[in-house]
Amino acid sequence: xxxxxxxxxxxxxxxxxxxxxxxxxxxxxxxxxxxxxxxxxxxxxxxxxxxxxxxxxxxxxxxxxxxxxxxxxxxxxxxxxxxxxxxxxxxxxxxxxxxxxxxxxxxxxxxxxxxxxxxxxxxxxxxxxxxxxxxxxxxxxxxxxxxxxxxxxxxxxxxxxxxxxxxxxxxxxxxxxxxxxxxxxxxxxxxxxxxxxxxxxxxxxxxxxxxxxxxxxxxxxxxxxxxxxxxxxxxxxxxxxxxxxxxxxxxxxx
Amino acid sequence: xxxxxxxxxxxxxxxxxxxxxxxxxxxxxxxxxxxxxxxxxxxxxxxxxxxxxxxxxxxxxxxxxxxxxxxxxxxxxxxxxxxxxxxxxxxxxxxxxxxxxxxxxxxxxxxxxxxxxxxxxxxxxxxxxxxxxxxxxxxxxxxxxxxxxxxxxxxxxxxxxxxxxxxxxxxxxxxxxxxxxxxxxxxxxxxxxxxxxxxxxxxxxxxxxxxxxxxxxxxxxxxxxxxxxxxxxxxxxxxxxxxxxxxxxxxxxxxxxxxxxxxxxxxxxxxxxxxxxxxxxxxxxxxxxxxxxxxxxxxxxxxxxxxxxxxxxxxxxxxxxxxxxxxxxxxxxxxxxxxxxxxxxxxxxxxxxxxxxxxxxxxxxxxxxxxxxxxxxxxxxxxxxxxxxxxxxxxxxxxxxxxxxxxxxxxxxxxxxxxxxxxxxxxxxxxxxxxxxxxxxxxxxxxxxxxxxxxxxxxxxxxxxxxxxxxxxxxxxxxxxxxxxxxxxxxxxxxxxxxxxxxxxxxxxxxxxxxxxxxxxxxxxxxxxxxxxxxxxxxxxxxxxxxxxxxxxxxxxxxxxxxxxxxxxxxxxxxxxxxxxxxxxxxxxxxxxxxxxxxxxxxxxxxxxxxxxxxxxxxxxxxxxxx
Numbered sequence: 001x002x003x004x005x006x007x008x009x010x011x012x013x014x015x016x017x018x019x020x021x022x023x024x025x026x027x028x029x030x031x032x033x034x035x036x037x038x039x040x041x042x043x044x045x046x047x048x049x050x051x052x053x054x055x056x057x058x059x060x061x062x063x064x065x066x067x068x069x070x071x072x073x074x075x076x077x078x079x080x081x082x083x084x085x086x087x088x089x090x091x092x093x094x095x096x097x098x099x100x101x102x103x104x105x106x107x108x109x110x111x112x113x114x115x116x117x118x119x120x121x122x123x124x125x126x127x128x129x130x131x132x133x134x135x136x137x138x139x140x141x142x143x144x145x146x147x148x149x150x151x152x153x154x155x156x157x158x159x160x161x162x163x164x165x166x167x168x169x170x171x172x173x174x175x176x177x178x179x180x181x182x183x184x185x186x187x188x189x190x191x192x193x194x195x196x197x198x199x200x201x202x203x204x205x206x207x208x209x210x211x212x213x214x215x216x217x218x219x220x221x222x223x224x225x226x227x228x229x230x231x232x233x234x235x236x237x238x239x240x241x242x243x244x245x246x247x248x249x250x251x252x253x254x
Numbered sequence: 255x256x257x258x259x260x261x262x263x264x265x266x267x268x269x270x271x272x273x274x275x276x277x278x279x280x281x282x283x284x285x286x287x288x289x290x291x292x293x294x295x296x297x298x299x300x301x302x303x304x305x306x307x308x309x310x311x312x313x314x315x316x317x318x319x320x321x322x323x324x325x326x327x328x329x330x331x332x333x334x335x336x337x338x339x340x341x342x343x344x345x346x347x348x349x350x351x352x353x354x355x356x357x358x359x360x361x362x363x364x365x366x367x368x369x370x371x372x373x374x375x376x377x378x379x380x381x382x383x384x385x386x387x388x389x390x391x392x393x394x395x396x397x398x399x400x401x402x403x404x405x406x407x408x409x410x411x412x413x414x415x416x417x418x419x420x421x422x423x424x425x426x427x428x429x430x431x432x433x434x435x436x437x438x439x440x441x442x443x444x445x446x447x448x449x450x451x452x453x454x455x456x457x458x459x460x461x462x463x464x465x466x467x468x469x470x471x472x473x474x475x476x477x478x479x480x481x482x483x484x485x486x487x488x489x490x491x492x493x494x495x496x497x498x499x500x501x502x503x504x505x506x507x508x509x510x511x512x513x514x515x516x517x518x519x520x521x522x523x524x525x526x527x528x529x530x531x532x533x534x535x536x537x538x539x540x541x542x543x544x545x546x547x548x549x550x551x552x553x554x555x556x557x558x559x560x561x562x563x564x565x566x567x568x569x570x571x572x573x574x575x576x577x578x579x580x581x582x583x584x585x586x587x588x589x590x591x592x593x594x595x596x597x598x599x600x601x602x603x604x605x606x607x608x609x610x611x612x613x614x615x616x617x618x619x620x621x622x623x624x625x626x627x628x629x630x631x632x633x634x635x636x637x638x639x640x641x642x643x644x645x646x647x648x649x650x651x652x653x654x655x656x657x658x659x660x661x662x663x664x665x666x667x668x669x670x671x672x673x674x675x676x677x678x679x680x681x682x683x684x685x686x687x688x689x690x691x692x693x694x695x696x697x698x699x700x701x702x703x704x705x706x707x708x709x710x711x712x713x714x715x716x717x718x719x720x721x722x723x724x725x726x727x728x729x730x731x732x733x734x735x736x737x738x739x740x741x742x743x744x745x746x747x748x749x750x751x752x753x754x755x756x757x758x759x760x761x762x763x764x765x766x767x768x769x770x771x772x773x774x775x776x777x778x779x780x781x782x783x784x785x786x787x788x789x790x791x792x793x794x795x796x797x798x799x800x801x802x803x804x805x806x807x808x809x810x811x812x813x814x815x816x817x818x819x820x821x822x823x824x825x826x827x828x829x830x831x832x833x834x835x836x837x838x839x840x841x842x843x844x845x846x847x848x849x850x851x852x853x854x855x856x857x858x859x860x861x862x863x864x865x866x867x868x869x870x871x872x873x874x875x876x877x878x879x880x881x
Contacts, residue, residue, distance in 0.1 A: 011674075037778075052778075069673075078679055081678070085833050090611070093615070094615045106662045186780030189711045197571065227407070230403075
């Protein structure tokens with residue numbers, strides 16, 4: 001029995017090496033991926049992308065620790081062939097230190113994730129919404145298969161192109177005329193369903209100037225299947241400076 | 255030994271009727287199809303004539319489906335095998351030979367074999383739909399030489415619904431579970447054998463109707479059937495709703511059997527602590543179906559009612575579409591645990607026999623299986639975080655993330671079993687090891703969708719597509735094929751070809767990951783799901799995904815050929831080829847018609863996973879006391 005125990009500790013040392021190599025490779029890849037992240041065009045996009053990238057670091061770590069153990073132990077403890085039916089000497093049904101460590105880590109990671117990035121991210125998103133005393137209100141009407149935008153306080157109605165100023169929180173008031181749609185500008189990092197008979201709000205603070213032509217991530221895209229026109233239910237977006245926005249309003253209001 | 259009326263009939267020959275296959279044995283199958291189609295067209299046409307409409311309208315299609323389904327069932331042997339007696343007639347004799355495979359009957363083993371055949375056929379056609387989707391996505395434009403946007407929408411809806419309800423929901427539970435549950439529990443049949451027989455005969459007409467839905471106008475909602483789109487995008491939604499409700503009903507009939515058999519039909523000495531882990535997995539899945547499925551098929555039928563009866567539950571100026579989402583996801587999130595829990599349990603059933611070690615931390619593993627099924631009832635809302643009010647986000651995020659704790663117990667148990675063992679890796683074991691690796695990716699990426707801030711960006715993008723294909727295709731289907739290989743000798747008395755088994759396992763693993771891993775990246779890069787047309791900047795990644803998908807899809811022909819060939823010509827297997835201590839391997843292979851002889855029964859005297867050298871056998875055979 002002692003011999004078997006020694007072997008297992010030796011096997012564990014090998015596993016630690018696998019973990020270190022795996023973590024180094026995995027986290028390097030994630031670092032590269034995070035460096036090449038698509039455009040983050042609003043404060044909200046930074047919050048949701050922070051959540052995503054944090055969970056990626058963590059997911060890769062867990063993948064290496066758990067998946068690495070599966071692969072390592074399957075290789076390390078394999079029998080030479082199917083006809084090798086001898087049983088190993090190690091026949092324990094449980095080993096408390098392993099179970100307790102696993103349980104404690106599982107609960108701890110869960111609690112931690114609920115707090116960050118979960119609740120922290122939500123509080124940040126809600127915080128922007130609460131702090132926006134005078135948001136720019138834009139009425140968004142979704143119907144099969146087009147978007148229309150109105151700026152009630154600016155007197156701009158029913159335009160098919162979304163023009164927004166940079167650096168100001170916008171309250172998108174979402175209404176649907178027919179079926180469920182979903183308002184999404186990929187660069188802005190958040191989406192919201194547009195539900196018939198209900199009104200939904202989405203608060204976005206764009207921070208990056210640009211247009212759909214310069215970056216296709218800056219586009220309005222319906223992301224809820226809404227019939228055969230669904231893939232083309234898009235609208236062009238233009239994020240402009242506050243001054244340019246004023247000019248645009250002056251030219252388009254009545 | 256627990257037995258019921260059917261099993262109490264003494265059979266002189268436990269092997270059953272030895273008549274070879276004759277073409278006439280297919281008669282009930284043909285009669286069912288003929289009656290079903292006749293019933294469908296007659297009822298639909300009469301309804302249409304009475305209403306002054308046409309048979310492809312929603313109401314005639316509904317009436318036609320219901321009548322056609324009943325006629326199909328009666329034709330399948332339900333009439334003389336069950337119903338006729340209720341009208342004072344005589345019940346048909348039990349068919350014990352090859353005939354039982356082609357007609358309604360109370361034998362759980364032939365029902366399970368039919369499940370496998372049905373799942374393979376449904377997987378083939380739904381897989382072809384997936385290939386069609388990937389052809390469409392080879393180019394970013396509308397690809398008008400291939401499919402219109404309407405046809406594309408119909409195709410992914412059929413692919414999704416069929417893969418979920420006609421394949422994943424019954425692949426392991428049906429084909430593997432219904433075969434093994436009586437054998438593993440030491441009983442001769444399940445507790446309600448006729449309901450189990452009925453459950454299979456509900457599947458073919460339901461799946462056929464869903465596949466045929468484009469002929470009456472199709473449905474473009476995807477497999478969700480969200481109103482009000484459901485009501486205004488083609489009357490094929492009728493077949494979607496009725497097909498889904500019928501398939502769920504079949505699952506429910508099986509679930510009742512699983513739970514009832516586990517509670518009432520265990521062999522002597524088989525305490526709950528000694529129930530095989532796979533049966534625990536089935537039981538956990540069954541509780542989900544029993545508790546949650548009624549809410550969801552009621553929702554589906556209310557959706558139908560809005561379509562055909564003029565009600566306004568979810569549509570019109572007073573309708574509440576969000577209520578449909580609540581009802582729909584109440585089952586359909588835990589439904590993925592109905593697929594996954596039996597798969598987890600199969601890992602834990604096979605690994606001890608393969609590694610010659612007892613199942614590590616067995617109690618924790620059972621707590622994991624049951625824990626997932628219990629938490630599963632409380633978290634469907636995470637499928638529509640983008641639709642709900644802020645107040646519902648934190649609670650459902652927290653509960654959803656909590657599921658990873660009991661799921662982790664499965665990995666704890668699996669790793670502890672392999673560690674220090676002597677793992678004999680055949681094709682089946684290789685497949686389940688790969689399934690564990692794939693599910694790990696699927697599970698870890700699920701955390702992103704549970705986490706509300708991350709989900710608000712990732713929801714309804716290709717990220718989600720990648721995530722659930724990792725869990726369902728990568729884990730459940732890999733495990734299903736592994737399970738078919740592992741228990742193949744039990745059913746056929748032969749072994750599969752190990753070389754081709756391992757070859758396609760690696761083929762799958764490589765091309766599966768090449769197909770679905772890039773979808774995570776496509777999702778982050780802003781590709782939303784369910785689009786036939788996408789922006790050109792996503793072209794390259796979609797080309798890569800499509801080509802990998804074709805190779806992955808073609809690879810599925812290997813296990814198909816392997817199973818079909820080995821069934822007739824594979825090498826003969828011993829009764830217990832893997833040296834397992836499971837009760838199902840202690841009886842003859844292939845399983846005789848009556849698996850446990852009439853006068854003798856197993857008594858459980860120890861744990862069934864004690865592989866220590868010189869360990870006591872877990873079962874002794876005792877003679878059945880006469881009544």
